[in-house]
Amino acid sequence: MQGLALPGAAARDLDGRYAASPLKGWFEKLRSRKGPCCSDADGTALSDIDWEMKDGRYRVRIEGLWWAVPEDAVVTEPNRAGRTMVWPVYYRELNTGLRIDIRCFMPGSMT
Template sequence: MKRVLAIALAVSTLLAAGLVSARDDGRYAHSPLKAWFDGLRSNRGLCCSDADGVVVSDPDWDSKDGHYRVRLDGEWIDVPDDAVIKEPNRAGRTMVWPIQSALGKSIRCFLPGTMS
Protein backbone atom coordinates (compact mmCIF):
# COMPACT_ATOMS: atom_id res chain seq x y z
CA MET A 1 0.00 0.00 0.00
CA LYS A 2 2.85 2.39 0.84
CA ARG A 3 4.40 1.67 -2.54
CA VAL A 4 1.16 2.59 -4.36
CA LEU A 5 0.93 5.86 -2.40
CA ALA A 6 4.58 6.65 -3.16
CA ILE A 7 4.02 6.04 -6.88
CA ALA A 8 0.85 8.14 -6.86
CA LEU A 9 2.70 10.98 -5.12
CA ALA A 10 5.58 10.80 -7.60
CA VAL A 11 3.24 10.85 -10.60
CA SER A 12 1.20 13.79 -9.26
CA THR A 13 4.41 15.72 -8.53
CA LEU A 14 5.66 15.18 -12.07
CA LEU A 15 2.32 16.26 -13.53
CA ALA A 16 2.25 19.41 -11.41
CA ALA A 17 5.82 20.27 -12.42
CA GLY A 18 4.85 19.98 -16.07
CA LEU A 19 2.04 22.52 -15.78
CA VAL A 20 4.30 25.56 -15.96
CA SER A 21 7.65 25.84 -17.63
CA ALA A 22 9.27 29.27 -17.57
CA ARG A 23 12.12 29.94 -19.94
CA ASP A 24 13.40 33.42 -19.13
CA ASP A 25 17.00 32.88 -20.11
CA GLY A 26 18.04 36.54 -19.82
CA ARG A 27 17.79 37.44 -23.50
CA TYR A 28 15.33 40.26 -22.69
CA ALA A 29 17.20 41.56 -19.64
CA HIS A 30 17.89 44.93 -21.27
CA SER A 31 14.47 45.45 -22.85
CA PRO A 32 12.79 48.68 -21.73
CA LEU A 33 9.56 46.67 -21.33
CA LYS A 34 11.08 43.90 -19.16
CA ALA A 35 9.66 45.21 -15.87
CA TRP A 36 6.25 45.68 -17.47
CA PHE A 37 6.25 42.13 -18.88
CA ASP A 38 7.47 40.69 -15.55
CA GLY A 39 4.48 42.24 -13.75
CA LEU A 40 1.92 41.44 -16.45
CA ARG A 41 -1.01 39.40 -15.16
CA SER A 42 -4.46 38.18 -16.03
CA ASN A 43 -7.08 37.05 -13.52
CA ARG A 44 -5.37 33.62 -13.76
CA GLY A 45 -2.14 34.99 -12.30
CA LEU A 46 1.21 36.30 -13.49
CA CYS A 47 2.02 35.72 -17.13
CA CYS A 48 5.73 35.33 -16.22
CA SER A 49 7.61 37.39 -18.81
CA ASP A 50 8.08 38.25 -22.46
CA ALA A 51 10.30 35.17 -22.85
CA ASP A 52 7.40 32.89 -21.87
CA GLY A 53 4.89 34.45 -24.25
CA VAL A 54 4.27 33.57 -27.88
CA VAL A 55 3.67 36.28 -30.48
CA VAL A 56 0.51 35.58 -32.46
CA SER A 57 0.16 36.84 -36.06
CA ASP A 58 -3.11 38.53 -37.07
CA PRO A 59 -4.44 35.53 -39.03
CA ASP A 60 -3.94 33.34 -35.94
CA TRP A 61 -6.28 35.14 -33.55
CA ASP A 62 -9.72 36.61 -33.75
CA SER A 63 -12.58 37.99 -31.72
CA LYS A 64 -16.25 37.13 -31.97
CA ASP A 65 -19.03 38.32 -29.68
CA GLY A 66 -16.48 39.73 -27.23
CA HIS A 67 -14.49 36.50 -26.89
CA TYR A 68 -11.07 35.64 -28.28
CA ARG A 69 -9.51 32.53 -29.75
CA VAL A 70 -5.97 31.79 -30.94
CA ARG A 71 -4.47 29.24 -33.30
CA LEU A 72 -1.49 27.43 -31.80
CA ASP A 73 0.18 24.56 -33.61
CA GLY A 74 -2.68 24.49 -36.12
CA GLU A 75 -5.38 24.17 -33.43
CA TRP A 76 -7.90 26.89 -32.51
CA ILE A 77 -8.13 27.37 -28.75
CA ASP A 78 -10.77 29.51 -27.04
CA VAL A 79 -9.25 32.08 -24.70
CA PRO A 80 -10.98 32.04 -21.31
CA ASP A 81 -12.33 35.47 -20.41
CA ASP A 82 -10.30 35.54 -17.20
CA ALA A 83 -7.07 35.02 -19.20
CA VAL A 84 -7.49 38.30 -21.15
CA ILE A 85 -5.19 41.08 -19.98
CA LYS A 86 -7.22 44.27 -19.59
CA GLU A 87 -4.46 46.86 -19.46
CA PRO A 88 -3.15 48.68 -22.56
CA ASN A 89 -0.74 46.72 -24.73
CA ARG A 90 2.62 48.54 -24.52
CA ALA A 91 4.32 45.99 -26.78
CA GLY A 92 1.78 46.43 -29.57
CA ARG A 93 1.91 42.82 -30.73
CA THR A 94 -0.63 40.14 -29.84
CA MET A 95 0.78 37.64 -27.37
CA VAL A 96 -0.42 34.50 -25.65
CA TRP A 97 1.02 32.54 -22.73
CA PRO A 98 -0.01 28.90 -23.27
CA ILE A 99 0.35 26.17 -20.69
CA GLN A 100 0.88 22.58 -21.81
CA SER A 101 -0.09 19.91 -19.29
CA ALA A 102 -1.16 16.31 -19.24
CA LEU A 103 -4.71 17.60 -19.69
CA GLY A 104 -3.84 19.46 -22.92
CA LYS A 105 -3.12 23.06 -23.86
CA SER A 106 -4.72 25.98 -22.06
CA ILE A 107 -4.21 29.75 -22.00
CA ARG A 108 -2.88 31.50 -18.90
CA CYS A 109 -2.71 35.00 -20.39
CA PHE A 110 -3.76 36.67 -23.64
CA LEU A 111 -2.71 40.18 -24.66
CA PRO A 112 -4.72 41.38 -27.66
CA GLY A 113 -2.94 43.54 -30.20
CA THR A 114 -4.29 45.70 -32.96
CA MET A 115 -5.31 43.91 -36.10
CA SER A 116 -3.51 45.87 -38.79
Protein backbone atom coordinates in the same frame (compact mmCIF):
# COMPACT_ATOMS: atom_id res chain seq x y z
CA MET B 1 -0.17 8.27 -17.25
CA GLN B 2 -0.56 11.85 -16.02
CA GLY B 3 -0.20 14.93 -18.23
CA LEU B 4 2.81 17.16 -17.94
CA ALA B 5 2.23 20.71 -16.76
CA LEU B 6 4.40 23.21 -15.01
CA PRO B 7 1.92 25.54 -13.29
CA GLY B 8 4.47 26.79 -10.76
CA ALA B 9 7.26 27.32 -13.27
CA ALA B 10 9.19 30.54 -12.90
CA ALA B 11 9.71 32.99 -15.72
CA ARG B 12 12.65 32.02 -17.85
CA ASP B 13 15.20 33.96 -19.81
CA LEU B 14 17.83 31.28 -20.21
CA ASP B 15 20.12 33.10 -22.58
CA GLY B 16 19.55 36.64 -21.26
CA ARG B 17 18.18 38.07 -24.52
CA TYR B 18 15.36 39.91 -22.70
CA ALA B 19 17.49 41.29 -19.85
CA ALA B 20 18.04 44.66 -21.54
CA SER B 21 14.48 45.11 -22.84
CA PRO B 22 12.92 48.41 -21.74
CA LEU B 23 9.65 46.49 -21.20
CA LYS B 24 11.23 43.75 -19.04
CA GLY B 25 9.80 45.07 -15.75
CA TRP B 26 6.37 45.61 -17.29
CA PHE B 27 6.26 42.06 -18.68
CA GLU B 28 7.33 40.60 -15.33
CA LYS B 29 4.42 42.36 -13.55
CA LEU B 30 1.85 41.56 -16.26
CA ARG B 31 -1.10 39.49 -15.07
CA SER B 32 -4.56 38.34 -15.95
CA ARG B 33 -7.26 37.32 -13.47
CA LYS B 34 -5.73 33.83 -13.69
CA GLY B 35 -2.45 35.12 -12.21
CA PRO B 36 0.94 36.32 -13.43
CA CYS B 37 1.77 35.88 -17.10
CA CYS B 38 5.46 35.41 -16.14
CA SER B 39 7.46 37.34 -18.73
CA ASP B 40 7.95 38.14 -22.39
CA ALA B 41 10.26 35.13 -22.57
CA ASP B 42 7.32 32.85 -21.71
CA GLY B 43 4.79 34.44 -24.06
CA THR B 44 4.33 33.81 -27.77
CA ALA B 45 3.67 36.60 -30.25
CA LEU B 46 0.83 35.83 -32.66
CA SER B 47 0.35 36.91 -36.26
CA ASP B 48 -2.98 38.52 -37.11
CA ILE B 49 -4.11 35.34 -38.88
CA ASP B 50 -3.61 33.35 -35.65
CA TRP B 51 -6.12 35.18 -33.47
CA GLU B 52 -9.64 36.43 -33.88
CA MET B 53 -12.83 37.34 -32.10
CA LYS B 54 -15.72 34.93 -32.64
CA ASP B 55 -19.11 35.18 -30.94
CA GLY B 56 -17.75 37.92 -28.65
CA ARG B 57 -14.76 35.88 -27.44
CA TYR B 58 -11.13 35.70 -28.44
CA ARG B 59 -9.69 32.60 -30.07
CA VAL B 60 -6.06 31.77 -30.83
CA ARG B 61 -4.51 29.26 -33.21
CA ILE B 62 -1.74 27.23 -31.62
CA GLU B 63 -0.21 24.16 -33.28
CA GLY B 64 -2.80 24.41 -36.06
CA LEU B 65 -5.83 24.24 -33.73
CA TRP B 66 -8.16 26.99 -32.50
CA TRP B 67 -8.37 27.43 -28.72
CA ALA B 68 -10.92 29.58 -26.89
CA VAL B 69 -9.35 32.22 -24.65
CA PRO B 70 -11.01 32.18 -21.21
CA GLU B 71 -12.37 35.59 -20.28
CA ASP B 72 -10.30 35.63 -17.09
CA ALA B 73 -7.10 35.12 -19.14
CA VAL B 74 -7.49 38.40 -21.05
CA VAL B 75 -5.04 41.06 -19.90
CA THR B 76 -7.05 44.26 -19.52
CA GLU B 77 -4.29 46.84 -19.22
CA PRO B 78 -2.99 48.69 -22.31
CA ASN B 79 -0.70 46.66 -24.54
CA ARG B 80 2.68 48.41 -24.32
CA ALA B 81 4.35 45.76 -26.50
CA GLY B 82 1.97 46.46 -29.39
CA ARG B 83 1.89 42.85 -30.58
CA THR B 84 -0.70 40.21 -29.78
CA MET B 85 0.66 37.71 -27.27
CA VAL B 86 -0.50 34.52 -25.62
CA TRP B 87 0.92 32.61 -22.65
CA PRO B 88 -0.15 28.97 -23.12
CA VAL B 89 0.36 26.10 -20.70
CA TYR B 90 0.71 22.80 -22.54
CA TYR B 91 -0.64 19.49 -21.27
CA ARG B 92 0.29 16.44 -23.30
CA GLU B 93 -1.29 13.19 -22.24
CA LEU B 94 -0.68 9.76 -23.67
CA ASN B 95 -4.29 8.81 -24.41
CA THR B 96 -5.95 12.20 -24.93
CA GLY B 97 -3.32 14.17 -26.82
CA LEU B 98 -2.79 17.90 -26.49
CA ARG B 99 -4.68 20.24 -24.19
CA ILE B 100 -3.75 23.89 -23.82
CA ASP B 101 -4.72 26.20 -20.99
CA ILE B 102 -4.41 29.90 -21.87
CA ARG B 103 -2.93 31.63 -18.81
CA CYS B 104 -2.80 35.12 -20.35
CA PHE B 105 -3.82 36.71 -23.64
CA MET B 106 -3.06 40.28 -24.66
CA PRO B 107 -4.71 41.45 -27.90
CA GLY B 108 -2.84 43.73 -30.24
CA SER B 109 -4.30 45.75 -33.06
CA MET B 110 -5.36 43.86 -36.15
CA THR B 111 -3.99 45.53 -39.26
